[in-house]
Amino acid sequence: MRLDLFRSVISQEIAFFDVIKTGEVVSRLTADCQVMSSTVATNVNVFLRNGIMIIGGLIFMFALSWRLSMVTFITIPLVLFITNLFGSFYDKLSTKIQETIADANHVANEVISTIRTVRSFACEWKEVDRFKERLQNTFAINRTRSIVYVGYTWANEFCDNVILVAVLCYGGHLVISGQMSISNLISFLFYQLQLGENFYSIGYAFTGLMESVGASRKVFEYMCRAPKVLNNGTRKTPVKGKIEFDQVTFWYPSRPNNIVLKEISFCIYPGETVALVGPSGGGKSSIISLIEHFYDTAEGGIYLDDFLIAEYDHHYIHEKIALVAQEPVLFDGSIRYNILYGCDWATEEDMLNASQMANVHNFVMETEYGYDTNCGEKGVQMSGGQKQRIAIARALVRKPAVLILDEATSALDAENEHLVQEAISRCTRERTVIIIAHRLSTVEKADRIIVINQGQVVQQGRHEELIAEDGLYKLLTQRQLLGLESNMSIDNL
Template identity: 55%
Template sequence: MNSTVASRFSWGLILASIDFLACLLFACLHDGTFKFANFTSQFGDFSFFTSTIDLFLLQFFRFALWMVPAAIHVANKADTLTMWKEPIFCSALLICAASPTKLLLLTEKLKPDEFLTFGDTAFLVWNFISAIILNSSWTRYFSRTPSSYIILEDEDLEVAPKQTFELIFRLLQYCKREWLWHISGFSWLFIYSITRIFVPYYTGQVIATVVATKSYPALSNAVYIMTIISLVSAVAAGFRGGSFEYAYARIQRAIRYDLFHGLVKQDVAFYDAHKTGEVTSRLAADCQTMSDTVALNVNVFLRNCVMLLGSMIFMMKLSWRLSLVTFILVPIIFVASKIFGTYYDLLSERTQDTIAESNDVAEEVLSTMRTVRSFSCENVEADRFYGKLTHTLDVTRTKAIAYIGFLWVSELFQSFIIVSVLWYGGHLVLTQKMKGDLLVSFLLYQMQLGDNLRQMGEVWTGLMQSVGASRKVFEYIDREPQIQHNGEYMPENVVGKIEFRNVHFSYPTRSDQPILKDLSFTVEPGETVALVGPSGSGKSSCISLLENFYVPNAGQVLVDGVPLEEFEHHYIHKKIALVGQEPVLFARSVMENVRYGVEVADTEIIRSCEMANAHGFIMQTTLKYETNVGEKGTQMSGGQKQRIAIARALVREPAILLLDEATSALDTESEHLVQEAIYKNLDGKSVILIAHRLSTVEKADKIVVINKGRVEQIGNHETLLKDTNGTYAKLVQRQMMGDQKPRKRPAVARSGPQPAASINVAGPSQGNAMSLLSTSFSQSASSVTSH
């Protein structure tokens, strides 16, 4: 027996022994004096109305439950411990219900002036307390697996899912933020609930007055009081509703802001692993579900709590015996609610996941509508979306079936409570233990209590729906990004020296595939460096590291001799500007797109657009600089988007300019304009460019050839060509040979201007070598290395 089994067996045995001794003691005090005969005699002369031996036998059931943890460990099934928490909780509730049941049975045969003995009273109280101890010991100690005592050091290990009550408490914190409006709502709610509590009592008085006295003055007085109560109740209900409605809106704003703020702080690797559609679904559907259900259910829950408490007080005052009938059955309803709520929590989480999947499909298709239309896949995508919706429907159908079962159980118990109250109430009236005119008021309170309990059950269902929706939301809010922007270094000037020092890197989503392997090179201030190499060699990864999208696995990226992570986040991103192959513009005006992220005057915006060769076409539009570029810049051509992106980079007056294939996707004319805009603004800036065009590469001060994550060659165009055994020269030679081969295709008469030839580098035939160092390089790498 290991230490865990021994410990839990010992604790279970200690608690069970205390329980046994207490039950034996109270059984021996059955008639008020301590005698062992009081215990033994109850076996021979057993009666539910006089004996307490059944409570003693109930102790053996608790003993078995306390021994379960040790038995589970002996069977090597420790991972199933948490599955026992719900059955233990339900068992504890049922044990609690045994005390008021036994109290009614023991007092049934007592005379009006007689009371229970100390032993029997203590036995009833102990049975209630022992059930609480049973559940608490399981929750705090027995149900915890051994691993829960160990502090996990590995940050990559998955965090255990948050518990249901922890999530509910977290949700209620949002209500706490809007305390002013909730105080207003709760105040009016309290007034409303108090007035509603008196309605059954005075309704019963009206009926009793009509039946018993048949007096109009008494009837008028009762109706007058009912009218005042109803008016106050209506006014309070209106103010209560308005206060809570505004509080709901503020809570929804807070939840969505917290989630969005948490999302925009995440590193780029997070969005590599999570689809945009899924994330936006959490921001839209899940936040809506959380704010609506939690705020509404808090309102309903508190209203019913006040009315429930008031009703119970009145019911106890009218007849404590009849009230115990309700208190006996309420725990049973709670058991059904608990079982249903746990299952409903699981189904709600599954529902939100399926909704996120369908929203992801919708977002992906709508954002790529041109591609969908060009391949005539409208019906294919519609069917795929329908499949996701059907999956959601399947889960919802299961929820509906579960809800039907819950309503059946709930309604049956409500009816059973009413029937039980009617029978037992009639029995009390007939035995003269209760006045007949109070039975009507009690029945009205009973129906109100049943309605309160039903609504509280729906509150639990609603909260479970909120819990299901909130798991991922809180997971995203609480997630700490891998890259923390805690740097504070802000020098007066950035010279622009860039150094990659022994950098090793792999993407977080593909950590087993190294991209950069001990890569090192330097960019001097004001120098233009071209990175060339095959697709997947690591060129764009260098740009991503310099933009601090990711962090190296080993090595450092330095700017002016300082590690990049030590710079203040906003400062360094004003000094480093990126122009990509497909620049993303926002659905805003040209002016807002160029000004994005910086505060500059309109004149600076115009000057940057002039430098980027963008001012001319901007002024030709109807609204000029207020022209909306459309979603992701769809209202602009490729060349226009590139020039606006260049203007956006230049307006920041960067010390470092990153050009990631900025002209590879453009036509000849657009390429000429963009290249002109780039090269006339490079003075004094350190530039790293990735290019497929030989005409762009040959102008660089230095060329860095990267292959399979390593630097193979460094030098300028002429120097690298002289090294005839080098990779760069072989690629140029191979490209030239490929262009000189005759093409086997029928001649086609061409009309109009011919494409302009690029700058010659190594001979006349090289004029058409426009795409040298990307696709051709990747296709020929194996051939080159075999020479």
């Protein structure tokens, strides 16, 4: 169950993860699956065992006295009504409990993953209170569910006692009138009491199953959800690195009223180094996300070597297009594991070549365990510059036709920036390179600069050509804030 759920979740489109909480997904994989596995098997067994005993008991009861058996069924409509009412309410409460547990897990996951920020603002107790609030919500709903269960148990006991009294009264009448012997009445009462115990056990199992139903609702919702961005392409033709945007319009599925790119068109040729610059929020990162096929376009098409991006095989295209993000993510494993991540076919020689190109090899060899040095969770054992260079090596080991560098030096100091810039200079040879940057030293070396503003291409050309124009690029360059003026637009010029 957990494996199927994880397989389904990991196959969803990126837009799914834009709106879902990490803690909720973790809760489904742990708490909900645990509830399902621990309750379904046990309670199904209880249902089957007691169901067989009920059928056998009814046969003996009818054999002893069909009249008393009919009396036993007097309260069945009432019991069914109570069970149906209880089951519906209990199911809703169980679903709410799983949701509140997911909320609490989300808070815990968020706080632990950002503990340095929490500590730097001395907000430990504030986060404890926030977690406590989520747990109190769970406790309150659990208390309500317990009260409902007590009411259900009391109602069942009441119905059992009503039946017992009715059977005793009518059975006594049958004995007095000579229509039934005392021994048969006692035997009937024994079966009737056993029948009550069996129904009680089924009611208890029903409660467990309702809890499981509440837990399973979201689990099966995730498992049955079809990804909205399909990675079912099959093309594996050689890639030269030409990328073309043809009248592309795009908005994020979570924000459909905010158009990010508006009929944007441009072409990047094989072997060309192109820098995307412009104010923050202009659409640069969205362009990168579309090239990576994280999202589908609303209108227009994106072509790689004259074929739609979506036509390419998912694994193949991500071998040919490599991304180095502004804040690279390293996994809790060795440096070797991180560099070779997703490249099972790469050799030790491939790794060493990529490491040397990315200025990784020297600092790795200074560590005690070399390439077996553990990076720590999210690369916590590495410095910012080291993480960035490892990420570049991870991209280069794939020998990509297209290399994307998204603000690769923005958060580095001068020394680390120099090392990363040196690595970038090496890796731009013989491949298409797309750079998002705000530092002039990175941008001016590009073969071409494309200026993006408010989801449109407003300028493009070499650095010298754009400086000579009285446009947005010149203004951004003068302010030395390429891509950081979030409120700047062409209207300000």
